[in-house]
Amino acid sequence: MVKNRATAEELVQETFLAGLESLHKFRGGSNPRAWLFGILRHKIHDYFRTAFRFGELERPGETYDFEAHLFDEQGAWIEPPAALPCSPDELLQAEQFRKVLESCLEKLPDIQRSVLLMRAFEELPAQQICKELGISSTYLWVLVHRARGGTRQCLEENWLRRTGE
Amino acid sequence: MLPCRESARLIAVSYERPLGLWENLKLKWHLRACAICQRYREQMELVNRALSRVSDLIVTDEDRLSDDARRRIAGKMKLEGE
Numbered sequence: 050m051v052k053n054r055a056t057a058e059e060l061v062q063e064t065f066l067a068g069l070e071s072l073h074k075f076r077g078g079s080n081p082r083a084w085l086f087g088i089l090r091h092k093i094h095d096y097f098r099t100a101f102r103f104g105e106l107e108r109p110g111e112t113y114d115f116e117a118h119l120f121d122e123q124g125a126w127i128e129p130p131a132a133l134p135c136s137p138d139e140l141l142q143a144e145q146f147r148k149v150l151e152s153c154l155e156k157l158p159d160i161q162r163s164v165l166l167m168r169a170f171e172e173l174p175a176q177q178i179c180k181e182l183g184i185s186s187t188y189l190w191v192l193v194h195r196a197r198g199g200t201r202q203c204l205e206e207n208w209l210r211r212t213g214e
Numbered sequence: 215m216l217p218c219r220e221s222a223r224l225i226a227v228s229y230e231r232p233l234g235l236w237e238n239l240k241l242k243w244h245l246r247a248c249a250i251c252q253r254y255r256e257q258m259e260l261v262n263r264a265l266s267r268v269s270d271l272i273v274t275d276e277d278r279l280s281d282d283a284r285r286r287i288a289g290k291m292k293l294e295g296e
Contacts, residue, residue, distance in 0.1 A: 058283045065287055069294055115223045124217025129250040130257050137260045141267075150264055168230070169265035175230065194226055201261045209257070 060096060064089040090171070094181045097163050101182060116198055131209040146208060153203035157196050164189060165196035216244040221251045225258055 067088050068075075075084055121127055133140065140146050154162055164182070167173045179189050216224075221244040224237055233241065245252055279287075 058279065058287075061279060061283070062287045062290060065291055066294055069291055115219070115226070119222070120217075120219040124219035126218050126250055130253040132253050133256050133260065137256075137263055140260060141264060150268075154268070165265065166268065169262055170268050172266075190230060193230060197226065197229065197258070197261060200265075201257050204261065205257060 056096070060089065060092045063092050067092070093163075094167075097160065098182050101160060101184070115194070131205055133209065149204060149208040150200075153200050153207065156203060157199055161192050161196035161199065164192045165200070168193055169197075215247065216240050218244075218248060218251050221245070221248065222254050225251070225255050229258070229262055 064085060068085050071088075075081065119127060157165070164178060167178050168175070175186060175189055178184075179186050182189075184192075221241055224233060224241045227233065227237075228241075245255065
């Protein structure tokens with residue numbers, strides 16, 4: 050979720066220290082790994098909320114003309130999306146696909162990658178993300194759609210079109 | 215018929231909220247007749263499936279904590295625990 054390695058390590062350190070401090074709150078029988086991941090998730094959200102407020106993260110515009118560059122004035126595709134070369138299951142197994150996916154996610158601005166993963170990987174409710182990051186639901190929509198659309202387009206340009214050539 | 219751009223927008227929206235009855239019908243009608251938008255939906259589905267299991271797909275040994283970081287964190291915890 051966090052691109053910078055030093056920041057990631059700092060967040061892990063803060064997580065362990067917070068865990069140590071609140072060890073008395075840990076209930077025996079619970080899964081310590083899940084408990085620490087819960088703390089880490091809060092630390093990551095805190096990091097983004099703070100960086101976002103203080104303008105350390107790129108803040109894309111709050112309006113979004115849905116995928117405008119992909120369509121002509123009549124709303125028809127300018128360049129039709131490429132067909133998948135094989136089944137999604139086969140693609141997800143392919144080493145090259147994983148590499149392209151990783152580089153596509155790295156290219157996204159931090160805040161877009163973060164909210165996209167909160168929605169699609171962590172499956173957090175939109176309302177909770179808005180509250181934790183202090184952003185409106187409209188803006189969350191804009192960020193998630195830019196991120197999902199950007200990832201799709203990057204995969205198409207760097208993988209689907211190349212494998213179809 | 216629904217323009218492709220609106221169909222693509224509804225596909226994207228469907229990952230964030232359930233579509234309304236009318237939106238769903240419009241999209242279904244469009245997709246029955248438009249192979250290009252079907253491809254767009256397949257691509258978006260692929261992205262979503264990849265994201266939902268991203269930690270299995272792209273976390274490598276290089277993403278793990280370095281030995282230095284492990285030692286540093288262990289040292290800090292020792293200090294805090296004293």
